[in-house]
Amino acid sequence: MSDTILFDIDGTLVDTNYHHAVAWFRAFRRFDVTVPVWRIHRAIGMGGDRLVAAVAGDDVEDRCGDGVRDAWKQEFDPMLHEVRLFDGARDALAAAKDRGWRVVLASSGAREHIEHYVKLLEFEALGGDRWISGDDASGTKPDPELLEVALDGYDGRAVMVGDSVWDCEAAERISLPCVALRTGGTGAGELLSAGAVQVHETLPALREAYDGLPFAPVSPS
Structure with missing residues (x-):
């Protein structure tokens, strides 16, 4: 053993935590949702399937949760080299x-x-x-x-x-x-x-x- x-x-x-927070902020803004970056940062480490509702509410999750998650990846990928x-x-x-x-x-x-x-x-x-x-x-x-x-x-x-x-x-x-x-x-x-x-x-x-x-x-x- x-x-x-x-x-x-x-x-x-x-x-990466602050890169993730900025990427999520930008992803939300694509859907005209503004979430304070500090609030997003406090949720980093939680799964992305939970994060949208946790920081922006169930209404945002229901309306555009999958879109926000797709946008987060699009925003984060260019930061990967940093x-x-x-x-x-x-x-x-x-x-x-x-x-x-x-x-x-x-x-x-x-x-x-x-x-x-x-x-x-x-x-x-x-x-x-x-x-x-x-x-x-x-x-x-x-x-x-x-x-x-x-x-x-x-x-x-x-x-x-x-x-x-x-x-x-x-x-x-x-x-x-x-x-x-x-x-x-x-x-x-x-x-x-x-x-x-x-x-x-x-x-x-x-x-x-x-x-x-x-x-x-x-x-x-």
Whole structure:
């Protein structure tokens, strides 16, 4: 049996949360809907199937939800080349592998976006074990299905690393400890209230705390 560390990607390993917020803002404006960017930012990490109603209401979802989601992708795709890794992202993954842990990545993002981030991270060269995208699960955060798929077949112990309240809530629903980072732009108090068991400012700070990560038992599905 091995320990597994499960990383969220957007806002945790790659600096994309504010790109996503701007892309959603522009997508809404195509339909003459104005949502404050701060409100959109607070929903980043939630699945896109939930976000429109969450920030703009059920009426907007019913009227143009699918159109807004299509427009978000059209707005975000040109920004993809601007995306950069957070400082220490590769080192955090490499240090986990050096400890003999399985390293798994899970994001509810579009598969083509996740493939791009996996290449940026040099995930295969680092010995990463598995990565999944939103195409691999029907439920989106805070639904825990994506996490369950990511851990499917693994035994031993596991811990999750994320950046949003939605990561924390999804992990808590399956009794998976979630260690949160401030890199997504959410305050420590809010992350702790959402269920985070630890909060760290950066990936280098997380790596320095690897000895104290709160792994918990998981059972293979």
